[in-house]
Amino acid sequence: MELFLHQTMSGLATGAIYACIALAVVMIYQAIDHFNFAQGEMAMFSTFVAWQMMAWGLPFWLAFVFCVALSFAGGLAIERIVFGPIHNAPVLSHVIVFIALFSIFNSVAGFIWDFTIKPFPSPFPAEMPTGFTLISAHEAGMIGVTLLMLGLIYLFFRFTKVGLAMRAAAANPESARLVGVSVAWMLALGWGLAAAIGAVAGMLIAPIVYLEPNMMLGILLYGFAGAVVGGLTSPHGAVVGGFLMGVVENLAGTFVIGSELKLTFALVVIVAVLLFKPAGMFGRVVVKRV
Amino acid sequence: MVAEADRLPLAAAGSPNPRDRLAIAGIRLPVWRGIWFGLGLAAALALPFAVQSFTVFQMTQALIYAIAILGLNLLTGFNGQFSLGHSAFYAIGAYTAAILMNNWEVPYYWTLIPAGLICLVAGFLFGLPALRLEGLYLALATFALATATPQLLKYSHFEAFTGGVQGLDVFKPDSPVAWLSNDQWYYFFTLGVLLVLFLCAWNLVRGRTGRAIIAIRDNPIAARAMGINTALYKSLTFGVSALYTGIAGALGAIVVEFVAPDSFTFILAVTFLVGGVVGGVTSIPGAIFGGFFVLLIPNLSEWVAGMTGRTDAKGLSWAVYGLFLILAVYIMPSGAAGFVRWLTAKLAR
Numbered sequence: 076m077e078l079f080l081h082q083t084m085s086g087l088a089t090g091a092i093y094a095c096i097a098l099a100v101v102m103i104y105q106a107i108d109h110f111n112f113a114q115g116e117m118a119m120f121s122t123f124v125a126w127q128m129m130a131w132g133l134p135f136w137l138a139f140v141f142c143v144a145l146s147f148a149g150g151l152a153i154e155r156i157v158f159g160p161i162h163n164a165p166v167l168s169h170v171i172v173f174i175a176l177f178s179i180f181n182s183v184a185g186f187i188w189d190f191t192i193k194p195f196p197s198p199f200p201a202e203m204p205t206g207f208t209l210i211s212a213h214e215a216g217m218i219g220v221t222l223l224m225l226g227l228i229y230l231f232f233r234f235t236k237v238g239l240a241m242r243a244a245a246a247n248p249e250s251a252r253l254v255g256v257s258v259a260w261m262l263a264l265g266w267g268l269a270a271a272i273g274a275v276a277g278m279l280i281a282p283i284v285y286l287e288p289n290m291m292l293g294i295l296l297y298g299f300a301g302a303v304v305g306g307l308t309s310p311h312g313a314v315v316g317g318f319l320m321g322v323v324e325n326l327a328g329t330f331v332i333g334s335e336l337k338l339t340f341a342l343v344v345i346v347a348v349l350l351f352k353p354a355g356m357f358g359r360v361v362v363k364r365v
Numbered sequence: 366m367v368a369e370a371d372r373l374p375l376a377a378a379g380s381p382n383p384r385d386r387l388a389i390a391g392i393r394l395p396v397w398r399g400i401w402f403g404l405g406l407a408a409a410l411a412l413p414f415a416v417q418s419f420t421v422f423q424m425t426q427a428l429i430y431a432i433a434i435l436g437l438n439l440l441t442g443f444n445g446q447f448s449l450g451h452s453a454f455y456a457i458g459a460y461t462a463a464i465l466m467n468n469w470e471v472p473y474y475w476t477l478i479p480a481g482l483i484c485l486v487a488g489f490l491f492g493l494p495a496l497r498l499e500g501l502y503l504a505l506a507t508f509a510l511a512t513a514t515p516q517l518l519k520y521s522h523f524e525a526f527t528g529g530v531q532g533l534d535v536f537k538p539d540s541p542v543a544w545l546s547n548d549q550w551y552y553f554f555t556l557g558v559l560l561v562l563f564l565c566a567w568n569l570v571r572g573r574t575g576r577a578i579i580a581i582r583d584n585p586i587a588a589r590a591m592g593i594n595t596a597l598y599k600s601l602t603f604g605v606s607a608l609y610t611g612i613a614g615a616l617g618a619i620v621v622e623f624v625a626p627d628s629f630t631f632i633l634a635v636t637f638l639v640g641g642v643v644g645g646v647t648s649i650p651g652a653i654f655g656g657f658f659v660l661l662i663p664n665l666s667e668w669v670a671g672m673t674g675r676t677d678a679k680g681l682s683w684a685v686y687g688l689f690l691i692l693a694v695y696i697m698p699s700g701a702a703g704f705v706r707w708l709t710a711k712l713a714r
Binding site: 106111112139157160164165166167170171172174176177178181182186235285292296299300303337338339341342345346349350353 | 441477494497498502504505506508509510512513515516517624631635638639642643646681682683686687688690693695698699
């Protein structure tokens, strides 16, 4: 029972990261109808930037804020510079550009900071102050930061004018354009937000998985799985899906299949969900008129 | 999924294609096609005698990639289904060949048929659940398949068969012809397989079945209304596509004389997709261009990265590769085949 509770808790903690990545994936999917395969690598790159700033002597939270701001600007720039000119190209061309970004980020990170594994500091205390042993302070902090970020995003989309404009641009670009929303800039903003969310996820998971250019691939897969489980059209569904994936992965890894087949497990979950409930738990069923 | 201009015209069988009456420099288009085919074949036959044996080895590999890419093109370009998981079928083909040769001492040329058939079945079975998935959902499911493949191959309970992490050794066949080196012999063997498979694909796409496959891509509802069994055709296309990739896998295992789980990662599936898109997904000869592109461009990138003069420049080569990819998409949004089509349309009168 002790083991079960412990595994559930640490599952929730990794789930928080999957939730962040799933959320970033869903944000971009909502904005442009594509999956960003480079999402994980962008997050990894942001984390390296934060590491570099800390190596130059900045305190954690200052580096955190700078890094999120830089990632936001970076995501915005990528959309404007790389994707702007090929906006009307076939989907497959977009996929190729995602792949190109993936290999560029991975390779440049390895080139600048090399492929050795680096420790990444945690901003949270090493010991739980209350003597509560089921969950480490870092894991609790991770869950807290994720939930806080979600709250902020919810408020942003629900109560600000820009948030409304972004939703409009995603839901119906033509009508949005008619009422004066710049759809192109909303797309870019969506990319910026997704990059910033990814950066937060990267900085939170790095103390656990350690920092190296290939740290994100497995996490990205679970993020995708979380997004699919929750429903690709639903940001809060993605978050629930992410947490769920974390818990289920940990419990299945401990009690059922062992750690050898963890990725295969993600495959089985994705295929099973897509087969029986293609819209996910919270997604709405999109009906297309023909 | 595929650009409007990139679609093949669905001409009725038997009626002459009006484009065939067009001409460039006084020579009609079908004749041009014949000339290019003849030149290409002559070059393919002559080159192995003019270059070093390592280059022959590389050309063999490019041809093998071309077969795998053709399989992917049949699925993505002609049937409109995404796959990021073809590395899995390539792996199945490669392991089938390796296990048959190692455990039962089957001669290498007999391994291609079981490899293809096993992949046909595997592809058909994976295609069944994939019926419910479209576009990106399918890409995602196949992406997961690609990521899981190396893990399954390493799984300890299969180790007796797959050799676990260490993989299996394969022996390259000796040349039966005295005046051909082993590399040259295997190159011609691969070229022969490639020609047969390309001819089959050519006929498949141009026949009744091919029109059904293309109709499903262009408008699934209309296709169903015309009496096409979309479910069966989609799964079958998945199977045939896997068959091509599986045969390529078997050929690939023999040419590199080795199979190991980590050669069949997600990166390999991406390589096929890149080759397909850069060559043009709705094109059969485009697959050959794609095969050479994915083989040569990484080497070229390494060379470009090496020009920076730094000792650790090798790490940078994948970044250069990424830039090449973006450049290719900018210059040829619908692949080399689309580019050629555009050029023909400009020049033809």
